[in-house]
Amino acid sequence: MKFFEKLMKIDRRIIYLILALVVIVPFLRPFMIHPKAMPPVENLYNYIDSIPPDKALVISVDYTPDTEPELQPMTIALLRHAFARRIKVGVLTLGVLGLGLAENALTQVANEFNQRATTREDSIIYGRDYVFWGWQTPALTVILGMGERISRVFSVDYYGNKTETLPMMQKIKNYNNVGIVVSVSASATPLWYITYGQTSFGIKVGIASTAVQAADMYPYLNSGQATGLLSGMKGGAEYEELVQTRLGITGRRRATEAMAAQTSAHFTIIAFIIIGNIGFFALRRRKK
Structure with a gap:
């Protein structure tokens, strides 16, 4: 005793x-560890995997440096998936603090693929395979404007190129040419895409959120308004596992x-x- x-x-x-x-x-x-992907994660993966060649994946980097450890791995895993499947990618942010985070993720993943590439066709090339539109405000104007014409909202990209001159943008005009928008966010930003983008234009929306925010997202997942949900560090790890086991894409899994x-x-x-x-x-x- x-x-x-x-x-x-x-x-x-x-x-x-x-x-x-x-x-x-x-x-x-x-x-x-090798986590088993839960249905919300697997549903998002499967939907992105089925995006046809004439449509793009849009990633909205809607988080700030304080939530980078939890959300940046999700953005990287999404980019690895898209680049491996040769899905066109458009990236934007609705908050100015997301610019550096988005660029870091794009640069890292593009370099990973280009280091393994042996020909130009194998490479990930800016303007052909992906575009970084950058940041615009206000958010409501951006979300609704992209449903009409993306190049009107982002007349130039993050690097100052005229958006309409980029090869990828010859076919990606508006939401009709987008398979799904995935909002990676630590706030209610994904709900803006559902409320305005989906209601007005029927665009599919995926959500990647912090664990503490995920509880507010499940009603939209259960109603079918959200195609899938990555919840916190666990959701990011599950998506990393799917990308590696199903596509053979290796890299640091933060x-x-x-x-x-x-x-x-x-x-x-x-x-x-x-x-x-x-x-x-x-x-x-x-x-x-």
């Missing part, structure tokens, strides 16, 4: 130290790496709860 008495009086700072080590060590020496630390922390907390309850009931029985 003395063991349980000491256990119940353990300094909480020791528990915090153990948790800190449990979280830090997997980042230093990561172990790979969401999966983070899930290793998260999983270790969860198991440790569960162990503490079990041990604490055993000690509590053992001491209570002794008092009786």
Whole structure:
């Protein structure tokens, strides 16, 4: 019983130290987990995978640096999927702080594919395979304007090129030429695409959100207004797993790496709860 008495009086700072080590060590020496994709993730993957050659995937990078660790891996996984399947990609952001994050993701994934390419046809070429439209405001004007003509909303791209002169934009005029818009966001931005873009033009909408925001998105998923949902780090890791196992696309999987630390922390907390309850009931029985 003395063991349980000491256990119940353990300094909480020791528990915090153990948790800190449990979280830090997997980042230093990561172990790979292989999460099973849940239906909301698999539905989004399958829909993007079926986009016909004459339509594009549009990714709206609607997050800021504070949520980059959770959401940037989703953007990277979406780009890997699209580039591997040779799906045209248009990228924009409804917030100015998303510009650098979008460019970093595009540059990273394009470089990954181009390092493996042996011919021009194998390469990922700006203007032919993807376009970074950049940022415009207000958001409502952007979402509705893209349903009429994208080049009117973004007359020049992020790099200053006239949008209409880019080869990809000769066929991608408006939402009629877009397979789906995926809004990667830490806020209610995906609902703007549903409320205005989908209601007015019938565009399909996919959602990639932080875990804390996902609860607000499930009603739209369950109603069929959202084609699929990536929820938090777990959703990103599941999508990374699908891209690697089904397409053979390798690369650093940041969401999966983070899930290793998260999983270790969860198991440790569960162990503490079990041990604490055993000690509590053992001491209570002794008092009786």
